[in-house]
Amino acid sequence: xxxxxxxHRAEILTGGYTVLMRWLFIPLIIVGLQIAGHSEVTALSxxxxxxxxxxxxxGDLGIIKIKVKTGxxxxxxxxxxxxxxxxxxxxxxxxxxIAADLTKKPGRYEARVRIFPSGNEKRLEIEIVDKDxxxxxxxxxxxxxxxxxxxxxxxxxESGKMKMLWEAQATTPVWSGSxxxxxxxxxxxxxxxxSIINEQPRxxxxxxxxxxxxxxxxxxxxxxxxxxxxxHFFTGRTVxxxxxxxxxxxxxxxxxxxxxxxxxxxKGQVIGLVGSTGRVTGPHLHWGMKINNARVDPLRLIxxxxxxxxxxxxxxxxTP
Ligand SMILES: [Zn+2]
Numbered sequence: 470x471x472x473x474x475x476x477h478r479a480e481i482l483t484g485g486y487t488v489l490m491r492w493l494f495i496p497l498i499i500v501g502l503q504i505a506g507h508s509e510v511t512a513l514s515x516x517x518x519x520x521x522x523x524x525x526x527x528g529d530l531g532i533i534k535i536k537v538k539t540g541x542x543x544x545x546x547x548x549x550x551x552x553x554x555x556x557x558x559x560x561x562x563x564x565x566x567i568a569a570d571l572t573k574k575p576g577r578y579e580a581r582v583r584i585f586p587s588g589n590e591k592r593l594e595i596e597i598v599d600k601d602x603x604x605x606x607x608x609x610x611x612x613x614x615x616x617x618x619x620x621x622x623x624x625x626x627e628s629g630k631m632k633m634l635w636e637a638q639a640t641t642p643v644w645s646g647s648x649x650x651x652x653x654x655x656x657x658x659x660x661x662x663x664s665i666i667n668e669q670p671r672x673x674x675x676x677x678x679x680x681x682x683x684x685x686x687x688x689x690x691x692x693x694x695x696x697x698x699x700x701h702f703f704t705g706r707t708v709x710x711x712x713x714x715x716x717x718x719x720x721x722x723x724x725x726x727x728x729x730x731x732x733x734x735x736k737g738q739v740i741g742l743v744g745s746t747g748r749v750t751g752p753h754l755h756w757g758m759k760i761n762n763a764r765v766d767p768l769r770l771i772x773x774x775x776x777x778x779x780x781x782x783x784x785x786x787x788t789p
Contacts, residue, residue, distance in 0.1 A: 518582060519782060520567075520593060521773065526600040528571035528661050530765045532776050534564040537584055547580040547595070550761050553642050553714025562780055566716070566770075567595060570763035571661055571673060575599045602661025602673065609666055620702060627701040634696055634709055634717065635762060642714035644691040647774035649736065651687045651720060652743060652754050654680035660766040675764045676719070676757030681743035683724050683752040688737050690718050690756075690770070695732040695740070704755070705747025708740050715762065721755035722747050 519534040533552065535543040543563050545552040554563040567580065575597050583590040616624060658678030664671040681687075693710035696717075700706050706723035724744025734740060745752040758767040776782050 518591060518593070520595070521776060521782070523594065524596045524598055525567065525569045526598050527569055527573055527575070528600060528602065528764065528766050529769055530566050530568040530760060530763075530773065531595070532564060532773055532782075533567055533580070533582075534562060534781065535582060535584075536562050536781070541587065542585045544583045544585065545580060547761075548578050550715075551639075552580075552761065553639065553716075555642050555645060555714070557780060564777065565714070566760050568760035568763040568765045569597045571602075571675060571765070573597050573763065600661070602659065602663070604663045604665060606665045607667075611667070614666055614669075624702050627699070627703075630697070630699070631709075634711075635759060637696075639715045640694070640711055640713045642712070642716070643693060643733075644712035644714070644716055644736075646691075647777050648690045648770045649688065649774075650679075650771055651690055651718075651740075651756055652679050652681045652685050654685070654754070656680075656768070657753055658755070660768065676721070676755045677767050679754045679756060681752060681754050683742070683744055685743040685754075686739040687720055687723065687741045687743060687754060689734040689740050690767075691716075691736045693718070693734055695728045695730055695734065698726050698728065698730050701747060703748050705749065706741065706744065707747075710734065710740070715760065717759040718767070719755075719757040719759075721757070722749050722753065724752070 517536045519532075521532040525531050533545060533554075535545070535554070537543055537560075539559070539561060542560075543554060545554060545565060547567055552565045552567060554565040556563045577594050577596045580593045580595055581590060582593065656677055657680045658674060660675070660677045661673055663673045687708075689710060691712050693712040695708060696711045697707065697709035704719075704721035706721075706726050708720045708723065708726055708728065710718045710720075712718065720741060722744055723741040723746060725742045726740070727742070728734060728738075728740045743752055743754050756767050758765050758770060760770075
């Protein structure tokens, strides 16, 4: 059984639903056989769905895999959004990522899996659990924190540009298999940490800072399309890649950008060099991820990547 132990609630909920589905399907099968020798109708069983975890921390993500018969297509929605799925070559096993934003309200959220053309469906409950990523207090001279009117105008314009990317229509997935780190460096600024500067709470760190000497090549974490290149006040030379299916990766503070807007890049292709542009104290790479519009820890994408290479995981992943 692919599910982790200790989540009886969800099983009871979906179990009840399965019973209901059986009652609905029995008359359908009989009618089908009588009228047109209809092919058999099967309810979607638990063994057709793999979920890496039914508990996801804020800023974390999980994997969903669905097995279908030849000719069938699975659809998944969660929190009212479509989860884009990638099929294996024979299209009988599909997978996608389930992401919880860093500040998503903890609670239980229902995922709906439907199989077409049969219309069979299953509802799964996934719980988002609060996670404290820690806090950092800094005291800085006032002139370093307060922006003048002109800079403020520039910052607003640049953040508006980024916001447009998050709101753009999803594109067809071009990513496949595992994701790889953009540079090998150690973490020098963890994901999710909140900052309090001069007693004022600031927005949390929505990416991860990796140590890297200036000039270190930065590699695309997966296949994607360059949807932004620019030089912004806070983030310096910036590249954003769209991997399709609402998976975006961003790279800040680059010394040099080696790609152009609209370029298609392959996994591992050099997209730029580590630098210290923008408002930083030294060279490093800030790497951020947006999945289904949720800000998640990029390193979690690496740690679950092995499972993306497996057709059907033998054991479930660890409890968060
Ligand atoms: Zn950063």
